[in-house]
Each structure stands twice: as structure tokens, then as C-alpha cells.
Amino acid sequence: MNTMRAALAPAPLRTRRRVFALSLLAAIVGILALSGVASADFWTPESGGSPQAESIDTLYKIILAVAAVVFIGVEGVLLYSLIKFRTKPDAVPVQIRGNTRLEIGWTLGAAVILVVLAVVTFAMLDDIRNPPNSDADGFPTDRIVNVQNASAYQPRPPNGRALNVEVNGQRYAWRFTYPDGDTNSLNNVFSYETMYVPTKTTVALTIRAQDVAHSWWIPALGGKADAIPGHLNFTWFKVPRPGVFRGQCAELCGRNHADMTAKVVALEPAAFKRWLVTKKAEIKASDEAAGKRRAEESEQLEQGESPVSEDLPKAEGE
Numbered sequence: 116m117n118t119m120r121a122a123l124a125p126a127p128l129r130t131r132r133r134v135f136a137l138s139l140l141a142a143i144v145g146i147l148a149l150s151g152v153a154s155a156d157f158w159t160p161e162s163g164g165s166p167q168a169e170s171i172d173t174l175y176k177i178i179l180a181v182a183a184v185v186f187i188g189v190e191g192v193l194l195y196s197l198i199k200f201r202t203k204p205d206a207v208p209v210q211i212r213g214n215t216r217l218e219i220g221w222t223l224g225a226a227v228i229l230v231v232l233a234v235v236t237f238a239m240l241d242d243i244r245n246p247p248n249s250d251a252d253g254f255p256t257d258r259i260v261n262v263q264n265a266s267a268y269q270p271r272p273p274n275g276r277a278l279n280v281e282v283n284g285q286r287y288a289w290r291f292t293y294p295d296g297d298t299n300s301l302n303n304v305f306s307y308e309t310m311y312v313p314t315k316t317t318v319a320l321t322i323r324a325q326d327v328a329h330s331w332w333i334p335a336l337g338g339k340a341d342a343i344p345g346h347l348n349f350t351w352f353k354v355p356r357p358g359v360f361r362g363q364c365a366e367l368c369g370r371n372h373a374d375m376t377a378k379v380v381a382l383e384p385a386a387f388k389r390w391l392v393t394k395k396a397e398i399k400a401s402d403e404a405a406g407k408r409r410a411e412e413s414e415q416l417e418q419g420e421s422p423v424s425e426d427l428p429k430a431e432g433e
């Protein structure tokens with residue numbers, strides 16, 4: 116009777132749990148595999164926009180390969196031993212004391228792997244930190260002389276020439292300023308959200324924040340650089356060909372942090388020059404218009420008229 120009842124009962128809980136666990140595992144593996152196909156950079160850092168992003172990607176792949184060999188080796192031996200030497204319940208397995216030779220072997224092996232990885236990392240760090248010169252057909256640039264506090268270290272190309280762009284993080288936008296070399300910093304070209312840069316040209320970024328900590332990050336153009344109030348930070352990139360690179364503030368900076376996106380548009384040097392000239396003219400024209408309006412308003416004030424412009428809404432009762 117008991118046997119019959121058990122046979123008629125729904126599948127035991129253990130079996131259902133096992134089926135659930137297996138389907139969950141299959142789903143996760145499927146999602147991971149598919150997203151790997153959808154984006155080649157799923158397993159490794161994004162790259163393709165700048166030489167140091169390539170170096171970071173290469174270094175990551177070397178370390179990933181070594182780690183994969185170690186992981187497969189260790190897990191393989193573990194699984195093999197679990198299956199091959201499994202015993203029946205209550206049976207005591209053979210007790211083996213430490214094998215000195217084996218223990219020295221895997222300690223030395225691990226140490227050698229770490230030393231090799233450290234040497235490879237330090238050998239590649241130079242290319243990641245220090246920018247190369249611009250190409251001969253890049254945008255003509257001045258020597259960068261913008262370090263304002265002595266403790267700040269700004270990596271420079273060997274010839275010291277780069278296009279300097281000041282990056283200012285603020286809740287919730289990035290402002291980019293292009294110093295033009297004169298002493299008046301108020302007439303510099305600037306833009307918000309989208310940074311335009313010339314290709315084949317080393318671009319040196321000076322990064323600061325005006326309110327809270329932010330983090331400048333365009334993955335395909337290299338690593339992150341924190342934007343900290345009261346502190347200067349630096350990074351660089353050199354884009355080989357025209358393109359658009361997107362990024363995101365990488366430091367939780369407030370409730371609209373997710374809206375704090377950034378975009379770098381790389382243009383051919385001639386097109387960049389056109390952008391710079393047009394932008395400068397636009398800023399000059401609107402400065403002049405504002406100046407004219409201020410002059411008109413102060414004239415009206417002197418004549419005792421209300422300086423409030425016609426197009427502004429009037430207060431009630433006027």
C-alpha cells in the first residue's frame with residue numbers, strides 16, 4: 116500500500132529541486148554564452164580606441180589565460196580525485212601524510228607564476244601610463260604646461276606636446292574646456308557631454324570635480340581616472356581613426372548619477388580644426404551679444420527706465 120501511495124504522489128521534492136537547479140544552471144550558461152557572442156568584449160576589457168586600452172586588454176588576456184590554465188588544472192584534479200577515489204559510506208579512505216616534494220613543488224610553482232605575471236605587468240605598465248607622441252599628420256599641438264600643484268604627476272609624451280582638454284565633473288554632467296594658450300581662461304572653447312578630439316593626436320586630460328567625487332571612464336579609451344574636488348588627476352588617449360566612444364561616470368555621485376554619461380567623438384584633424392573654429396566663433400558671438408545687452412540695460416538704468424527686457428514676463432500688477 117505504501118509503495119503504491121509513493122508511486123502516485125507527485126515527484127519528490129529532491130528531484131524537483133534538482134531539475135530546478137539544473138535548468139537555472141543551463142539558463143545562466145546559455146545567457147553567458149550568448150552575450151559573449153553579442154559582444155566580443157564581454158569577457159575582456161573594451162579596447163580599440165587608444166593604445167593604452169590595447170595594452171590593458173592584452174595584459175588582461177595574458178592573466179586570464181594563466182588563470183584559466185590554473186583553474187582547469189586544479190578543478191580537473193579535484194573532480195578526477197572525487198570520482199576516482201570515492202568510497203562507500205562508512206569506509207575510511209587511505210590516509211596520506213604531506214608529500215614534501217609535491218608541497219615544495221606547488222609552492223614554488225605558484226611563486227614562479229606570480230613573479231612572471233608581476234614582471235609582465237610592470238613591463239607593460241609604461242605603455243599604459245605614458246602617452247606616445249602624436250603622429251606627424253595629427254593636429255598641431257603645443258607643449259602642455261598646465262600642472263598646477265607640485266604633487267600632481269601628469270604623464271606626457273616624449274616630446275611634451277599634446278592637446279590639453281580640461282575635464283570638469285559636476286552633478287550631473289561633464290564639461291570639457293580647450294585651453295587656447297592665452298592668459299584669459301574665460302574665452303576658451305568648451306562643450307558639455309560630448310568631447311570632440313582630433314585623431315592621430317595625443318590628448319592629455321586634466322581631470323577635476325567641482326562638487327563631489329566623480330570618475331571619468333570611457334572604457335574603449337583606457338582606464339578610469341577619478342575626478343576629486345580639490346585635486347588634479349590626469350589621463351590621456353590617442354585615437355587612431357574617427358569614431359564615437361561612450362562612457363559613464365563610474366563613481367556614485369548622487370541620485371542622477373546614471374544620467375552622467377560622456378561621449379568622445381574623434382574627428383580627422385582638419386574636421387576638428389573646423390569644429391574648434393566654429394565653436395570659438397559661436398562663443399564669441401554670444402559673448403558679444405550678451406555684452407551689448409548689458410550695455411543697453413545699464414544705459415536704460417542711467418536714463419531711469421526699467422532695464423527689464425520686453426520679452427521677460429512682467430510681474431503681476433505692472
Ligand SMILES: [Cu+2]
Pocket residue numbers: 284285287328329330364365366367368372375
Ligand atoms: Cu558623477
